[in-house]
Amino acid sequence: MGMIGGSLDAFIGAVHRKAAALDGEIELVCGAFSSDPKKSKATGKALYLDPSRVYGSYAEMIEKEKQLPEDQRMDFVSIVTPNHVHFDPAKMALENGFHVIIDKPIAFNVAEAKALKKIVDKTGLVLALTHTYTGYPLVKEARNMVKTGKIGKVRKVYVEYPQGWLSTFVEGTGNKQASWRTDPSKSGAGGAIGDIGTHAANLAEYISGSDIVEINALLNTVVKGRQLDDDSSMLVKFENGASGVLLATQVAAGDENNLNIRVYGEKGGLEWRQEEPNTLVVKWLDKPKEIIRAGWGYLCDAAKKNTRTPSGHPEGYLEAFANIYMAFARGVRDHKAGKTIDPAKYDFPDAQDGVRGMAFVDAVIKSATSNKKWTPLKV
Amino acid sequence: MGMIGGSLDAFIGAVHRKAAALDGEIELVCGAFSSDPKKSKATGKALYLDPSRVYGSYAEMIEKEKQLPEDQRMDFVSIVTPNHVHFDPAKMALENGFHVIIDKPIAFNVAEAKALKKIVDKTGLVLALTHTYTGYPLVKEARNMVKTGKIGKVRKVYVEYPQGWLSTFVEGTGNKQASWRTDPSKSGAGGAIGDIGTHAANLAEYISGSDIVEINALLNTVVKGRQLDDDSSMLVKFENGASGVLLATQVAAGDENNLNIRVYGEKGGLEWRQEEPNTLVVKWLDKPKEIIRAGWGYLCDAAKKNTRTPSGHPEGYLEAFANIYMAFARGVRDHKAGKTIDPAKYDFPDAQDGVRGMAFVDAVIKSATSNKKWTPLKV
Amino acid sequence: MGMIGGSLDAFIGAVHRKAAALDGEIELVCGAFSSDPKKSKATGKALYLDPSRVYGSYAEMIEKEKQLPEDQRMDFVSIVTPNHVHFDPAKMALENGFHVIIDKPIAFNVAEAKALKKIVDKTGLVLALTHTYTGYPLVKEARNMVKTGKIGKVRKVYVEYPQGWLSTFVEGTGNKQASWRTDPSKSGAGGAIGDIGTHAANLAEYISGSDIVEINALLNTVVKGRQLDDDSSMLVKFENGASGVLLATQVAAGDENNLNIRVYGEKGGLEWRQEEPNTLVVKWLDKPKEIIRAGWGYLCDAAKKNTRTPSGHPEGYLEAFANIYMAFARGVRDHKAGKTIDPAKYDFPDAQDGVRGMAFVDAVIKSATSNKKWTPLKV
């Protein structure tokens, strides 16, 4: 693995490195950690990398690594830069034969996302998007329960992603995370809606097994001086006839990372909260609610395969993240073994999810500025 | 107290009787429990009433009781009939000098509600509406925290009322509760939106201290064959600039009576769930969340005054209901003592809340059938 | 009902009155609320009693009421005085033909308890003891699950009753509740162990269906200056071979009234907490945990019969208390109808439970002062 972005003072770079390292299957061998070569070097040194493989730019990294013998060069790049530096390195990596794993959202806008998807389709390489939350075992259990009809035809989907860390004007206090996320030239057209709304939409579609097709949204910039939206709520309709509510806000004072979802079908309901991810509550029409817990033998194969510890030994965010990496790595290995790659088989978010995410941001913004009640979400 | 409706096989009548009896301040002295005189008699007997004061109709009750000496006759009527039999008995009672406590919604439509309010204003009598949930002590604490600025200016209000009991076509199985609630000739124009949506709206306005002024709603009839809506969700805007989401559904399979609300301000957030009503969670920007619990010395006066037991001795739905009755009784006593009645002083839902509830139902239906995004809620 | 004790400034008297009033089946008709006749009169007046039936002493009340015609006099007495004034009024009431309901513990010591039981047996009258917590519907469900073998043979019972209100020397600050409870001349030989330990023991025996037969206890007086124990913990053995832990402490700083119990059998486990009494968690060996909730159709008859509201409309402490009163009232009614009374049939704590409670206090104190590991609990 070669990393693009993720110098020592970044947040998500370290998360990717730990997630990749956890299972002993992926080794960080090189990186272009910053557009500032000094910072890149310092990061590489702190990570015990061979100094000759710590590069000053992603372009240099891709070129130089390509010149190494195949069994020595990196297999894939991990792109953990702000959104406006997703497309170019991903494109270059793919065009030079490297697989790509990339932090969400996939790109800066729909056009970039679609272009990337085309390159993936053409090259047959593997591209995974770290919609982390679908990596949780009980999210996979929930998806499987819906798919196998346990709760009947889905009627309602409520998905929420409330955070509180942007309740004040933190971007004015030098907070690096806040600064680029609230800057449209780096983040793209969406603020909260891009940063976390896309996670909520992806989770809802992943569990319900159905796409969002119409949106009726309210988008706010609550904190004075902020350049992008920090609060959103919307009514949504799904392809299968279900409807629901999606909200994503970063001004829910005191909330942490409270992504949660409820899905109700004809026969039962499901409830999952990311902050206590090892519990899935199932509600029934005429019998006791059930507490599904990670690590038990009664779970579906997908849930079991994405679990490392016995029940009661809690797994968390890094493990969910690592599950995305492991699924991606299986794809990479199969590609190296000459197999054709069908992303669905590996159960990781792919380029198509990336396109949908960007289209979601677009549709929300369009809806929010329209007097019409419903705006289609088409890809 | 004389009761109108509430024969032995009804649900809410018994609730009213227990709530009224709990504190030993109110005595049931007469009743017209059913339009079927036999049923009314049987109910009166089971309740140990003097047979001469068990009446065949509310009209008879009001007339006969009025003829009794003032210190012997009932002081007020409690109306617990289906919605279409709210207005007439309430009007007649008020016009004959009896105070009225009435199950929500106040009437069948806005016109009736406004007419009742006029009679209340003219007669100076006391009318209370049993929006039970505002009777909980920690709801009063939440309201007080908002009012005193503890969480700062309110930005977001999320209020939900999911139930699951109408997930199937129970009105086709002889369920009496379901039958009248899903029958527009008895329930009014709103199904779920009238039955529980009005509670959610009332709670949101009570705690936030601000009125809902605009609505953008989706209304569904999910269960085939049902005559009224059984599912709703909407974006809402408040007078003070806050926005939020309100949902009320009766097809949330497996949910019980899961009314809950979250209010976020500039400085903190509040979270309360009716099913565990003795806990109020407060979230702060930079310090630990707090668990406010009923029965502690640190609570506001309104919370303390509406609590009967020390902390850790849970109170519930009947106690909240009884709090509405006790507030109403204070008003009745003051009126008897010759004082002018200002409903705000007693902290019970009044005729104006009733009018707002009916206007809410109207606005939701109007919004749901409109292509325009926002529909005003005006009274 | 005639009440002995329970003047306006007492805590438990009001609880008894509300519990008795809730269901409209029991009427307070007279009282001797205080040994101070003025206080008794004031209390009677506040409760709207006929002044001629507010008495200056319990002896006067029993004598005068007995002289009233049978259909006018009180049916039973409710004794809510401190522990040292339980035996005499109970004895006198029974010997004069009045049934008795009495706050726990039944008496000041084992001898008094046994003497009372003898009188009950001899007179055939009804005596109930308000071990409130067995009145909760889900406690009855738990008992039924054990009884019907759902969780298999019981192996472990953990019961805890931590409170925090005696963490400081509150009896030195004029706190009336604390003062008599920590005064051996009023409370008896046990402090926390009598006040709340007896509840814990009773609950454990009620749910497990088996008696505690051996005790290995540690008893502490943690707060300096206190005259009685305020903290206890003990290992216990049950008649059926199960073992467990019982703890009752009043110095668990910040705890409210956190009575809770876990019972594990060969096939499953049960968990119940008084502070959220409408939830019972069931754990299984190889399938999801279940959340049993009050008010559902799947519950046992005893649970259903002791519930007033549909699921999700929480009931609490007063309702549990009222359930004891209602069961007692059924006994009283049957006695009046000439039936022989078998306490087991009515499912209320009776004189035998009272004797066991006092014997429990004795055994704990004996164990705590002994170097021997195990002390038998015999009745």
Next chain:
Amino acid sequence: MGMIGGSLDAFIGAVHRKAAALDGEIELVCGAFSSDPKKSKATGKALYLDPSRVYGSYAEMIEKEKQLPEDQRMDFVSIVTPNHVHFDPAKMALENGFHVIIDKPIAFNVAEAKALKKIVDKTGLVLALTHTYTGYPLVKEARNMVKTGKIGKVRKVYVEYPQGWLSTFVEGTGNKQASWRTDPSKSGAGGAIGDIGTHAANLAEYISGSDIVEINALLNTVVKGRQLDDDSSMLVKFENGASGVLLATQVAAGDENNLNIRVYGEKGGLEWRQEEPNTLVVKWLDKPKEIIRAGWGYLCDAAKKNTRTPSGHPEGYLEAFANIYMAFARGVRDHKAGKTIDPAKYDFPDAQDGVRGMAFVDAVIKSATSNKKWTPLKV
């Protein structure tokens, strides 16, 4: 790092490997994964190790690695074998200059533990014991709150470790984990008490900052045919005057890995549950309870330093485990830099904790077989 034990079909070996790998600071370079050389080879291959460094026995590994140049050989061994194979490899590693990290309990009995501690003291090398649960950030916060007097002088400590996985005779079904743990020739004199009771004792001493000095225990073998205890409960006294209850059982049907602790002081109480490790509840005498959450700025330095993700991004068991590894690695690095090692400085469980653990098992067994109430726990 060189690993001893932990072939592919073992549980705890993989846990150690992932914990060591997570932060990119420790590399697995060699191993003797099984006493079966074929199994060892297969494991090494699956872990991408250089085949020349996959050894047939720990003795071979220690000898051969010692012959490698200092900058190429392993720095330390990680011992993850059953308890009876802890002492010999640890002794040999230390005597050959390798640091040691070892799964708990440290050895087979007190004598071995003390002997190991002597070697550690003599060699000045680093030995860490993976009492995982002290690696959780909020356990460190709890310890710090006690240490800094936030909850006042400690009065009560309740620590529980209920598991349910040995509720049936699983060792008769070929379950490898169960088989060695219930075999006294591999596990030592203690069953549940050694396997999980030592964790509970360690956690209680770590948070309370005080040693257990007296024990009054009941030890059971609940499941028929089992060779060792599977259930224990005991009253305990601490050096600082506090008392409490410790229970460790593996027949709590349906429980997972429910380690939890409550500590009450004069001014407040703490409550932590391993299964939801990112929450610490603090209870106060006269103000709202607080919910301390991992990842917030208000935490103590030790808590912050042992956290990888922002609040609301849950960390779990593997992260706590990794924290022990990271603390150990800091010690190893300092030793390599020529510094003298004071285990207290690194905040990892050390040889002295190991000795206390074995002495705890001994004292419990002694107490359980004695008629005397209290048995001292001395080291």
